[in-house]
Amino acid sequence: MTADTSPHCNTAALGPAQESLDPEDWQSLRHQAHTMLDDMFDYLRDLRQRPVWQPIPDEVRARFQSTIPVEPSSLAQAHVEFMESILPFAAGNAHPGFMGWVQGGGTPVGMLAEMLAAGLNANVGGRDQIPIEVERQVARWMREVFSFPETAAGLFVTGSSMANFIAVVIARDVALGFESRRSGVAGDTRRLTAYASQGVHGCLAKGMDMAGLGSDALRLIATDGRGRIDLDALALAIAEDRAAGCTPFFVAGTAGTVDMGAIDDLAALADLCQREKLWFHVDGAYGALAMLAPDLAPRLRGIERADSLAFDFHKWGQVPYDAGFILVRDGALQQQAFTSPAVYLQREGRGLAGGSPWPCDFGPDLSRGFRALKTWLTLKVYGTAAIGAVISRTCRLAQYLGKRIAATPELELMAPIELNIVCFRYRAENPERANRQIVIDLQESGAVAPSSTILDGRFVIRAAIVNHRTSQAEMDTLVEKTLEFGRRWNSRTSLDTQRADSIGG
Numbered sequence: 001m002t003a004d005t006s007p008h009c010n011t012a013a014l015g016p017a018q019e020s021l022d023p024e025d026w027q028s029l030r031h032q033a034h035t036m037l038d039d040m041f042d043y044l045r046d047l048r049q050r051p052v053w054q055p056i057p058d059e060v061r062a063r064f065q066s067t068i069p070v071e072p073s074s075l076a077q078a079h080v081e082f083m084e085s086i087l088p089f090a091a092g093n094a095h096p097g098f099m100g101w102v103q104g105g106g107t108p109v110g111m112l113a114e115m116l117a118a119g120l121n122a123n124v125g126g127r128d129q130i131p132i133e134v135e136r137q138v139a140r141w142m143r144e145v146f147s148f149p150e151t152a153a154g155l156f157v158t159g160s161s162m163a164n165f166i167a168v169v170i171a172r173d174v175a176l177g178f179e180s181r182r183s184g185v186a187g188d189t190r191r192l193t194a195y196a197s198q199g200v201h202g203c204l205a206k207g208m209d210m211a212g213l214g215s216d217a218l219r220l221i222a223t224d225g226r227g228r229i230d231l232d233a234l235a236l237a238i239a240e241d242r243a244a245g246c247t248p249f250f251v252a253g254t255a256g257t258v259d260m261g262a263i264d265d266l267a268a269l270a271d272l273c274q275r276e277k278l279w280f281h282v283d284g285a286y287g288a289l290a291m292l293a294p295d296l297a298p299r300l301r302g303i304e305r306a307d308s309l310a311f312d313f314h315k316w317g318q319v320p321y322d323a324g325f326i327l328v329r330d331g332a333l334q335q336q337a338f339t340s341p342a343v344y345l346q347r348e349g350r351g352l353a354g355g356s357p358w359p360c361d362f363g364p365d366l367s368r369g370f371r372a373l374k375t376w377l378t379l380k381v382y383g384t385a386a387i388g389a390v391i392s393r394t395c396r397l398a399q400y401l402g403k404r405i406a407a408t409p410e411l412e413l414m415a416p417i418e419l420n421i422v423c424f425r426y427r428a429e430n431p432e433r434a435n436r437q438i439v440i441d442l443q444e445s446g447a448v449a450p451s452s453t454i455l456d457g458r459f460v461i462r463a464a465i466v467n468h469r470t471s472q473a474e475m476d477t478l479v480e481k482t483l484e485f486g487r488r489w490n491s492r493t494s495l496d497t498q499r500a501d502s503i504g505g
């Protein structure tokens, strides 16, 4: 040890290692940790006895208004707080009755993988380390699943919102030339335009906005009766934009739209993009992994021809949040779109700074968590056949629900069931008001939690069946509870009408 010469740094005060944040008593930590682990296993095992979701009491919300703690408190005490104030008030997407939006259920294996990854605290932005090989392994597996070439690059990101944005950025740079990364797009007169169906997820417009191209430059093309992009309308829009001096550059097909689970004709889109020399992107956020289900995979024909593909392991793949992925056919283009020189990130042939190129060369993030581990472990432990079987079963449950709705005169199916999403409503005099109330009643009942959407201007109840724990019992509960709340609404409104009539009369 050299003597301390800095007046500001008193090294004499540096004691032995007990001043780290590690415990002094590992045995008691171990004991506490096992309690925490058991609590989470109990939670997952007994989920069905809990409400899917429950309204949060003001008093519970107020517990999160305290000032920042300066003094320590015990882990045991903090864990009690978690069990009492946090765990019961989550959104409930782990619960089999959750069918709102498109969200995965997670698994005990995924949960344990998160613990292992956090223990390593791997930062997989770069450097020569096996955690990056795990990510490359998943990328190779995905190349196989989607029949992408050896040249394809794969990268974990937060979710498909980020993956779709990355695809827009690569396609933009390819269209304008990579020098535009320095010159920017502000002065460019080429006016890039992109295309997707009206059922496209909102994140693509946001991606166009963030890429500096403007959300208006995303043209929303009409769909057919099954929610698929109208190919003639698309060709016409491209021709009109060309005639008006714009530069079409990007078409996004969707494999599984959020509102009704529609799959665009991906092979036809691939042909069109080839003909028109446009970047062919597929937003397969939740639907792409249907590739793992032999009965559904043929419906994704053409996905193997995409220039880029965005999808999530955290939806149908059941990997805990978050685990989005972007697969790019020509990995070199992705690298050119995101690589940037920095002296502190120099690479070497050997040593810890080896292993170039690094994940940080393929996307906006430098520091990155080890998302690959929970995905690798999920695929390894369950196998793709089991994940595919879950995906397939959710679609069969959707068909079952559709049959029950068709057999119930008070209910009305509002869209064809393409995959795992069922849109329906309760027949009532004022269907929007009635069904809006029914959705809230269902959620507040804690029994099942669907969400809603608007189709052709009509408010519908939307049940997205994504969770591996969901079974026929939840489909039956959804139908029965919808009828119960619908009838209650009808009798209440007819009472109101009678009352209004008697007041008026």
Ligand SMILES: *Cc1c(COP(=O)(O)O)cnc(C)c1O
Residues within 6 Å of the ligand: 102, 158, 159, 160, 161, 162, 201, 203, 254, 256, 257, 258, 283, 284, 285, 286, 312, 324
């Ligand atoms: C969920 C979803 C997205 C957004 O993905 P995130 O992982 O939530 O960012 C985009 N497109 C579709 C079709 C989706 O289902």
